[in-house]
Amino acid sequence: MIQxxxxxxxxxxxxxxxxxxxxxxxxxxxxxxxxxxxxxGTLVSKDAIMDAVWPNTVVEENSLxxxxxxxxxxxxxxxxxxxxxPGRGYVLVGAGTENSxxxxxxxxxxxxxxxxRAAHPIGRESEIALILAQLEVAPVxxxxxxxxxxxxxxxxYIASEMQSRFGxxxxxxxxxxxxxxxxxxxxVAAALGQHAGPGExxxxxxxxxxxxxxxLLVLDNAEHVIxxxxxxxxxxxxxxxxxxxxxxxxxxLHIRGESVLRLEPLAVPASGLPTEAILGCSAVAxxxxxxxxxxxxxxxxxxxxxLVAEICRRLEGLPLAIELAAARVATLGVEGVASRLDDRxxxxxxxxxxxxxxxxTLRATFEWSYTLLDAASRTLxxxxxxxxxxxxxxxxxxxxxxxxxxxxxxxxxxxELAAKSMLNIEFHGAIALYRLTESTxxxxxxxxxxxxxxxxxxxxxxxxxxxxxxxxxSFVAQPENGQDASARLSLxxxxxAYEWAFSADGDxxxxxxxxxxxxxxxxxxxxxxxxxxxARRALAVLDSLPAGSVDAVCEMKLCAAYASTLMHAxxxxxxxxxxxxxxxxxxxxxxxxxxxxxxxxxxxxxMLATGDIHTSLRYATRxxxxxxxxxxxxxxxxAEQMIAISLHCFGEHDQARERLERTVNAISGLGSRNPARGxxxxxxxxxxxxxxxxxxxLQCDPARAMQLLERTLELIRxxxxxxxxxxxxxxxxxxxxxxxGEHQAAANYLALLRSQAASHRxxxxxxxxxxxxxxxxxxxGRGEAALERLEPALRRLxxxxxxxxxxxxxxxxxxxxxxxxxxxEGRVLLDETxxxxxxxxxxxxxxxxxxxxxxxxxxxxxxxxxxAKEAAQRVAEGQRLLGAAMEQANADGAPLWxxxxxxxxxxxxxxxxxxxxxxxxxDGMTARVDIASKSPDVLRLVKLAxxxxxxxxxxxxxAPQAAIASSATT
Numbered sequence: 030m031i032q033x034x035x036x037x038x039x040x041x042x043x044x045x046x047x048x049x050x051x052x053x054x055x056x057x058x059x060x061x062x063x064x065x066x067x068x069x070g071t072l073v074s075k076d077a078i079m080d081a082v083w084p085n086t087v088v089e090e091n092s093l094x095x096x097x098x099x100x101x102x103x104x105x106x107x108x109x110x111x112x113x114x115p116g117r118g119y120v121l122v123g124a125g126t127e128n129s130x131x132x133x134x135x136x137x138x139x140x141x142x143x144x145x146r147a148a149h150p151i152g153r154e155s156e157i158a159l160i161l162a163q164l165e166v167a168p169v170x171x172x173x174x175x176x177x178x179x180x181x182x183x184x185x186y187i188a189s190e191m192q193s194r195f196g197x198x199x200x201x202x203x204x205x206x207x208x209x210x211x212x213x214x215x216x217v218a219a220a221l222g223q224h225a226g227p228g229e230x231x232x233x234x235x236x237x238x239x240x241x242x243x244x245l246l247v248l249d250n251a252e253h254v255i256x257x258x259x260x261x262x263x264x265x266x267x268x269x270x271x272x273x274x275x276x277x278x279x280x281x282l283h284i285r286g287e288s289v290l291r292l293e294p295l296a297v298p299a300s301g302l303p304t305e306a307i308l309g310c311s312a313v314a315x316x317x318x319x320x321x322x323x324x325x326x327x328x329x330x331x332x333x334x335x336l337v338a339e340i341c342r343r344l345e346g347l348p349l350a351i352e353l354a355a356a357r358v359a360t361l362g363v364e365g366v367a368s369r370l371d372d373r374x375x376x377x378x379x380x381x382x383x384x385x386x387x388x389x390t391l392r393a394t395f396e397w398s399y400t401l402l403d404a405a406s407r408t409l410x411x412x413x414x415x416x417x418x419x420x421x422x423x424x425x426x427x428x429x430x431x432x433x434x435x436x437x438x439x440x441x442x443x444x445e446l447a448a449k450s451m452l453n454i455e456f457h458g459a460i461a462l463y464r465l466t467e468s469t470x471x472x473x474x475x476x477x478x479x480x481x482x483x484x485x486x487x488x489x490x491x492x493x494x495x496x497x498x499x500x501x502x503s504f505v506a507q508p509e510n511g512q513d514a515s516a517r518l519s520l521x522x523x524x525x526a527y528e529w530a531f532s533a534d535g536d537x538x539x540x541x542x543x544x545x546x547x548x549x550x551x552x553x554x555x556x557x558x559x560x561x562x563x564a565r566r567a568l569a570v571l572d573s574l575p576a577g578s579v580d581a582v583c584e585m586k587l588c589a590a591y592a593s594t595l596m597h598a599x600x601x602x603x604x605x606x607x608x609x610x611x612x613x614x615x616x617x618x619x620x621x622x623x624x625x626x627x628x629x630x631x632x633x634x635x636m637l638a639t640g641d642i643h644t645s646l647r648y649a650t651r652x653x654x655x656x657x658x659x660x661x662x663x664x665x666x667x668a669e670q671m672i673a674i675s676l677h678c679f680g681e682h683d684q685a686r687e688r689l690e691r692t693v694n695a696i697s698g699l700g701s702r703n704p705a706r707g708x709x710x711x712x713x714x715x716x717x718x719x720x721x722x723x724x725x726x727l728q729c730d731p732a733r734a735m736q737l738l739e740r741t742l743e744l745i746r747x748x749x750x751x752x753x754x755x756x757x758x759x760x761x762x763x764x765x766x767x768x769x770g771e772h773q774a775a776a777n778y779l780a781l782l783r784s785q786a787a788s789h790r791x792x793x794x795x796x797x798x799x800x801x802x803x804x805x806x807x808x809x810g811r812g813e814a815a816l817e818r819l820e821p822a823l824r825r826l827x828x829x830x831x832x833x834x835x836x837x838x839x840x841x842x843x844x845x846x847x848x849x850x851x852x853x854e855g856r857v858l859l860d861e862t863x864x865x866x867x868x869x870x871x872x873x874x875x876x877x878x879x880x881x882x883x884x885x886x887x888x889x890x891x892x893x894x895x896x897a898k899e900a901a902q903r904v905a906e907g908q909r910l911l912g913a914a915m916e917q918a919n920a921d922g923a924p925l926w927x928x929x930x931x932x933x934x935x936x937x938x939x940x941x942x943x944x945x946x947x948x949x950x951x952d953g954m955t956a957r958v959d960i961a962s963k964s965p966d967v968l969r970l971v972k973l974a975x976x977x978x979x980x981x982x983x984x985x986x987x988a989p990q991a992a993i994a995s996s997a998t999t
Contacts, residue, residue, distance in 0.1 A: 031066065033121070034107025038062070041205060045103070054103060057082055058096040065111065065121035074118040146193070147185040150348075151318060152295045152311020160187050160290060164245065164273055167288035168266040171276045174292035175450035175469070176394035177349025180277035181249050183292065187275060188247050198244035204258070205250045213257045217248070232264050240269045252279040252449065253401050259284050279398060280448040294346030298338045304331050312341035312351055319355035320363075327358050336363045343370050345466045350391055374471055395472040398451055405434070406442040410451060411480060414473025415490040417525035419455065419462040428489045484536075487529045491539045494526040498546040520554065523547055527563060537570045538578045545583030548590035555751040558790040561594035581619045588612045589624075592631055593709070596638050597752040599792025602830040605635045626655045626664060630709060633671050637678065640832030642870035646675040666695045670717050677720055680872035680921040686724045689717045715744050715753050719761040727923040729958045731769040731967075738765050751785065755794040758782040760834045763801045767808065768925075770963035779805070793831055796822045800838040807841055808965065812848035819845060836862065836874035840881045852889050859885065876918035876926035883910030884933045904941075908934065928954045928966055935973060948977045 031038040037046040040063050045052050054062075060082040065073055079093060097119065101108035112120045150157070160183070163170045172180045188199045202220045207213040214231035218224065221238040225231050239246055246265070251258040259282040265272045266286050276282060281289045295312035307313055316337050320327050328337050340363070344350040350373070357366050357376060369376045374392045399407060412429035413420065422443075430439050443463065446452035453464045465473060477483050527547060530540025544567035551560035564587050571579060571587065592608035595601070613628035615621075629652040636645035653668035673688035696714050722737035738761060745753050758778050766775035779801055786794040799822035806815035819842050826835055839862045843855035859882045866875055886907035890900040911934040918926035931950045938947035951974050960971050 033062075033066070034104050034110050036104065036107075038066075039203075040066070041203060052103065055096070055099065057092075058099045058103075061093070061096045062100055062121075065119060068121065072114055072118050072120050078118065147182070147189045150179055150182045150186055151315040153179065153183055153186075156183060156290065156292065157187065157190070160275070161190070163288045163290070164191070164275065168270070168272055168286040169262050169274045169276065169282065169284065170288045170290065171278060171281050172290050172292055173278055173281055173450065175347070175466070176279060176398050177347050177391065178292045178294065178450070179348040180292055182348070184247055184249055184275055184277045188245065191245050198242045199247065200239075200242075200244045201247045201249065203249050204254060207254055209254075210257045213254050214261065217246070217261070232261065235261070236265055236268045239265055239272055243271065245273050245275060247275045247277075249277050251276050251282075252398075255280060255282065258282065262287075279401075279450045295341075295348060295351070297341045297346045300338075300342070302338070304334050307334055307338045310338070310341070312344075312346045312348075313337055315348060316341055316351050316355045319352050320358040323356065323359040328363050333363045336367045340367050340370065343367075343467060344373075345468065347466065347468060349394060350468055353391060373468060374475060391468060392472065392475075395451075395469065398449055399472070399476065401449065402445060402451075403442075405438050406445045407476075409439065409442040410446055411473045411476040412482065412486050413452075413463070414465065414470050414477050415486050415525070415529075416463075416465070416522055417470070418521040419464045420522065421460075421462060424493065425463070427493045428486060484534055487526075487534070488536055488539060490522075491526045491530050491536065491543050494523050495539075495543045495546045498523065498543075498550060520550075520556075523550075531566065531570065538574055541567045541571045541574070541579050541587070542583055545579065545586045548586060552590060552594070553749060555749055555789070557594050557751050558598045560590055561598040561600070564588075564591035564594065565600075581615045582621070582624075585612045585615050585619075585621070585624045588615075589627060589631060592635070594752075596635070596831070597755065597791045597793055599790075599829060601828075602635065602638050605631065605638075609635060622655070622659060626652060626659065627709075629655060630667070630671070633675070637674070638833045639830055640835075640866070640869050640871050642675060642678045642872075646672070646679070646870070649675050663696070663699050666692050666699070667713050670696075670713050674716070674720055677724065678873045679870055680875065680917075680923070682724050682727060683922040686721065686728075689721050689724075693717050693721070712744065712753055715741055715757060718744060719757050722761055722765055726765050726768055727925045729924045729928065731962050731964045732959075734765050735769055735771060735774075738762055751789050752791065752794075755782060755785050755789070755791050758785070759794050759797040759801070764804070764837065767801075767804060768964060768966070770965055770968065775805070793826065793829065796825050800826075800835075800841070803838070803845075804841055807845060812845050815841070816845040816849055832871075836866065836871070837877065840874075840877050843881050843885060847885055847888055852885060852892070855885050856882070856889070872917075872921070876914045876921065876923060876930065879910050879914035879917065880926065880930040880933060883907045883912075883914060883930070886910060887933075887937050904937075907937070911937075924954075924957055925966060928958065928970060932966070932969055932973060939973075939977070944977065944980060951977060 031040065035047055036052075038044075043056075043059060045054060045059075061078060064078050064081045075090060075093060079088060079090075082093075082096075097111060097113075101111055104110055110122055112122055114120060160170055160172070164187075172183060174180050185201065188201050191197045192199045200217075200220050202217050204213060204216060207216050211231075214235065217235050218231045218238075221235060221242070221244075223234040223238045225234050238244075248258055248262075255278060258276060258278070262274050262276065262282055263284045265274065266284075281287060295315060296310045297312045298307045298310040308317075313334070317328055320337075328334055340354055341351060344354060354366050354370075354373075354376070361369065366376070399410070402410060408431070409425065409429050413425060415428060416424065422439075425439060425443065426436075443452065447454050451465075451469060453466065455462045455464060474483075477486060523543070527540060527543055529535045530543055531537060544563055548560050548564045548567075551563065568587050568591060571584065588608045588611050592605040592612070595605055609628050609631035612624060612631065616623075616625035616628055629648050633645050633648035633652060636642070636648060649668065649671035652671055653665070656664035656668040669688055670692040673685045673692060676688070677685035693714065696717070718737055718741040722734045722741060725731075725734040725737055741757055741761060745757065759782055762778040763775055763782060766772075766778055779798065782794065782801070783798045785791070786798055799818050803815040803818040803822070806812070806818065819838060823835070823838060823842060826832075839858060843859050846852070846855035846858070859878060863875070863878050863882065866872070866878065884907065886903050889895070890903035890907065895903065911930045914930035915927050915934070918924065918930065931954050935947040935950045938944070938950070951970065954970055955974055958967055958970065960967060962968075
């Protein structure tokens with residue numbers, strides 16, 4: 030605190046006190062006073078003052094005279110301290126002292142003086158209570174935390190509370206300008222109103238004053254003079270056991286009697302919380318308080334409040350950063366601030382003028398701490414900025430340390446960074462993990478660029494990440510209990526290394542190599558879309574690099590990962606064919622039997638997805654031959670499963686079921702010996718059980734189908750959901766539940782499918798979900814809505830070349846077209862699909878296609894414009910197609926398809942008066958199914974049988990049309 034006449038002035042806090050009371054003065058007048066004081070009693074020209082106070086602005090000289098007059102009025106009896114030198118400028122005389130070295134920013138509660146009332150720090154209720162309690166028992170309480178965490182704000186509030194609530198004298202000392210032992214002691218002595226006399230030391234007078242006044246001594250911002258403050262505190266406590274000190278610092282004092290409170294960031298809301306819960310978080314409360322002080326109407330709606338929550342999360346609850354961000358809302362709005370946080374060091378500036386300079390920008394806060402580090406610690410700090418998540422000591426040694434740097438120096442530097450609150454240490458059991466906050470990391474990366482080390486450290490980081498992935502292959506955001514944290518990697522770190530490698534300053538060859546290691550673990554972590562995008566980007570770069578830039582194994586991994594994921598992420602499925610062929614060629618050239626086998630699996634899977642069943646069976650047979658030669662039981666049973674699924678698609682359901690049942694038992698018995706790799710995108714056991722459930726449904730055993738379905742879902746692990754979960758929900762769970770009459774289960778499965786496909790951005794399964802929703806609409810009689818969904822979704826699936834289990838939706842589409850009066854369009858659609866399915870060997874759905882085609886022909890026979898001959902021909906063709914559907918379904922062992930065709934034919938026979946034949950068809954099917962089932966097809970069968978019983982006494986009389994219509998197919 031500077032003494033100028035009767036005034037006490039703090040240039041740091043821009044405050045002026047007279048007789049213990051705060052006085053106000055204009056900002057320009059204050060700037061003039063500071064310019065005169067900084068001249069240390071020398072002449073300051075008018076031009077120099079005006080340049081300092083009004084930079085880059087043209088003002089009249091009388092403006093300066095007005096402010097000089099205001100200052101003289103404020104000085105009162107001491108007005109002559111400001112001297113005018115005519116024609117030249119002004120001099121401030123007799124005010125060049127800082128009260129024997131006192132730094133600005135102190136206030137002592139004595140002789141009527143008071144500490145300025147401080148605002149209650151938002152979100153610090155528990156810390157305030159704890160500090161007040163500690164001050165009762167502990168001689169020294171040190172509030173420790175990172176820059177901008179709110180230590181000064183909290184200390185000033187505690188000081189004012191101690192004075193106003195408890196009547197205790199308080200001496201508040203700001204040590205920001207103190208730089209040596211002498212200035213620290215002189216600052217504290219002056220704040221206490223003491224001066225060392227002849228033969229006295231500053232410690233003596235400080236100790237005497239503290240004991241005499243029984244004041245709480247608050248020493249703010251002690252980190253840069255920590256040793257001096259620690260020594261002073263130790264001395265005061267040893268001489269006076271009643272002494273009480275409150276210290277703020279970025280590291281503890283490490284003295285006897287010290288109680289340390291480490292100040293943590295404010296509470297930030299987790300993602301997805303409701304608005305009320307978001308508003309209850311202290312970080313959000315602080316942001317809104319500061320933002321609305323400048324822009325009262327900001328963030329009043331839910332989307333804006335969610336953006337505020339995101340900002341607070343990104344700023345990790347750091348109060349200074351939150352206040353600076355809130356100050357920008359008046360200019361940029363909440364959305365503008367949120368979108369610019371990647372450039373936070375430039376965005377977060379412009380703190381209040383009354384705050385310390387190092388708290389007026391986020392960069393300045395970090396700069397203050399950085400300059401306090403020794404050279405080795407500065408080097409390590411800026412280099413660990415390359416780590417986006419948690420990292421280990423080994424990572425620091427491999428990436429950040431210089432070759433030859435001793436372990437002792439690394440340990441010492443990490444300890445210093447942690448002590449100065451620039452590095453967070455998290456313990457998982459005995460393992461220590463390190464982490465920089467997002468804002469601290471931004472500053473570290475800026476210093477890394479300034480030192481020209483970005484490329485060297487970036488390359489080291491990429492190499493290190495690749496090595497560790499290949500060694501452990503494990504990623505977790507945070508290691509769980511029981512996991513070896515030292516062997517775990519942060520996925521954010523791998524992403525960060527990948528992005529740097531493909532940046533303008535990076536090394537693309539290193540990036541491709543890292544991607545080859547990364548894609549398998551991305552698949553293992555269910556990041557299907559991300560794996561697809563990163564593999565595609567790496568392959569595009571690889572194709573532009575000179576031959577031999579990466580090894581063949583890396584290239585095969587990238588091709589396999591891209592090929593297996595694009596069929597879920599929405600790319601053209603046909604692209605997978607060329608990728609698997611590329612893997613096959615590379616594997617053959619490298620003599621890699623395992624990858625050659627994987628390529629055959631990929632080609633088989635691609636053929637199934639495109640509906641080419643003939644070719645899929647050939648690849649399955651070749652896979653079986655390779656598996657037999659490999660002596661791998663797991664691959665041999667995988668081959669059996671592949672053949673079984675192809676046979677199922679051929680319509681050989683009995684043979685497929687027998688093979689799959691053997692496969693499931695055998696693969697289950699192998700347990701952890703299953704060497705499934707990530708690009709076998711759906712676990713073989715899950716694939717097999719899901720197919721068995723579908724076969725059970727086709728064979729009119731809905732109870733068994735639902736049991737198998739539940740078992741299939743139980744096999745999906747929580748840590749490896751995708752793409753298995755979406756695949757099972759789409760092709761098995763939802764359609765089976767609908768066809769079993771389990772409508773609530775179907776609705777739950779469909780909602781989950783939509784959610785998973787949307788959150789993982791799996792475009793193909795989103796389109797599939799649309800088709801399944803259309804089926805729900807059709808079953809509910811909403812044909813128009815079903816058609817609106819089906820047509821665009823089926824077009825998108827067809828454009829991507831995806832045909833896996835799509836044929837039921839073609840049947841649905843044809844029926845919806847018929848319902849809309851577009852019978853000819855439905856007929857053409859079915860005819861084209863039948864021809865295509867036969868050409869590709871996709872006999873699985875042929876009975877359904879024939880049934881739907883026959884039913885459609887019977888509807889065409891009813892068209893008003895048809896002649897009697899045309900109607901008769903259409904009826905005959907319809908009956909023939911329904912008969913063919915029943916015959917093929919019976920041969921394939923698919924009684925569900927047979928029952929549907931029989932029911933359609935029975936309805937037609939009843940309409941035409943042939944009740945006897947209709948009854949025979951219905952009775953034949955009733956004897957083969959469980960009529961207690963709530964399957965829609967069985968319910969329809971039972972309803973038709975009851976109607977026939979009712980009209981059985983008059984077989985020649987046609988059934989009522991309303992009754993027939995209610996039993997017609999949908």
